[in-house]
Amino acid sequence: MPILPATILLHIPDGFLHVLVSAVCWAITLIVLGLAVNNTRRELDERLVPLAGIMAAFIFAAQMLNFPVAGGTSGHFVGAALAFIVLGPWLGLLAMSAVIAVQALLFQDGGLVVMGANILVMGIVPGFVALAVYRWAGGREASAARRNLVTGAAAWLSVMVAALAVALLLAFSGTSALGVVLPAMLGVHALIGLGEALITVAALSFIRVARPELLDERAAVGRGGWVVGGLAVALLLVLAAPFASGHPDGLEWVAESAGFLGTAQDAPYTILPDYTVPFLGDSGLSTIVAGVVGVLLVAGLVTLAARALRRRELA
Template sequence: MHVPDGFIDLPVSAATGAVAVGAVAVSLRGARRELDERTAPLAGLVAAFIFAVQMLNFPVAAGTSGHLLGGALAAILVGPYTGVLCISVVLLMQGILFADGGLTALGVNITDMAVVTTVVSYALFRGLVRILPRTRRSVTVSSFAAALVSVPAAALAFTFFYAVGGTTDIPIGKVLTGMAGVHLLIGIGEATITALTVGAVIAVRPDLVHGARGLSAPLKLRVGGELVDAAPESSPVAAPAAARSSRTVWATGLVTALVLAGFVSFYASADPDGLEKVAADQGIDKKTEPHHNADSPLADYGVEDISDARVSGGLAGAIGVGATVAVGSGVFWAVSRRRTATAAASGSASRSAGGRV
């Protein structure tokens, strides 16, 4: 659902750009409460994993494909504020390196694909978790429902932006019907991927899943190939095992992302995605502008001067995963360090105040 330059006029693009900047600023502040030294690397991995899975377009109808948006997945795994940042990093990497999604439309894409999907999905997820039994299965089921709803919500948001600032004169009813119908189908794929991923992480390290915190079920760690009850976090016995398990999750996730982007992506559907199909059918794309980075050596997810499509696409995907995990991890490490510094300053101030009493 990456909106290119030319679909939305300049005033609405500027307005959504302001919304996106504000949302990122709020998310940077809110992410301090969600991230620490243990979860910051996972957030960088989540961004890279979403980048990789977005390369895997899956067929949803005749001549149409879909791909993961990732807002629900990111919000449930690492928290809603960090989730907005994860998707924003992915969109930034895609726009700058791969000419995917217009640069003047970056505000539209962040508002739609990062903010709307994250806010809608996490609100529904939290509501379902509160009323369902507090089990890991409930978290997985809730993640499925939240992801399913997030995609049509993003489609409706785009329809609103187009109604206000579309550059072509197309009846909004046709746009709404086309976007809602196909993206409901794409939402099923989004929900399946999200539930499978959340369920896989919960099975190994439920304490790393933001949306699963506070479950009554005891934490399990995989030690020596077996799941065992974890000792309390403060225990010196639990810390090394938890650290090893976190590194295993991170390494496994990174390898999975590299395999998906570097190899599996070659077999992804070549059909246009939902927005591209609707745009072509309804004439929304009549005023599409060339991407500002169309001459990027990685444009269109291929490496310049490499003629073999399999090698070119695979190498581009691997580069994208590496760049996304590096940038994302750097951002989230800095946010977590800011939280640590703030906590240390508060603690020092409290001790000083206590000493003066």
């Protein structure tokens, strides 16, 4: 049986989905990503370019921190709700896609054939649902207490619809019966979603206190010292990664309980497997170094991509 990454949660490995289901997910994802690129090119707010890189770095780092959940399971932050609410749907989706792609390509966290499915269930579906709930409930204009409540509800619901999407994909693939996998996925992710809600509310509250102009379309952003501070926060989160919960989480727990964990396929290559550096072994230092590489890489990729789109729009 293959050893799955500790941060599987909603990262689907190759082997869980039928190839036709994976192909359909890729088709949907590529269409939506195409829309994201075109809309970002037309609508990108230049102030959000550095924030997009920092947001992607924060989400990557936060996803390394598994927190314990009842019943010997664990969960980790997804981040789609936070990215879409702060960056908007299109730039937020590009940031989430970069995180998921780097996790799969560099850290073998999530399969390559099913990467389209992972972007769909961890970026597109939860992000748009969270943003719709947040805007429908007037989160931006609400009082502080109501805004936090709306943000938390949107984040929790984003995890639940993501879990629902994964359950449906597994059922369509014939991997597990819907009557088995659906209640299991929704049950465990109802608890994991509470952690998602708390982290999302805390992150948005911090941004509103530290740099409220980043959330105000009418305000001008001052000096860029907050960029260094934001990157420092992401790197500090990586330092805590070796102390994350080692319990199976989300999808891994469901897969083991439902008996289809063994269908997961190993990646065809390894670079920094399971967020470790091979020559440093399976140690805390190895995890930290791998995490630092990931944080800097996703921050750089998203920032460069946003700047490139901005330049093409100006041209």
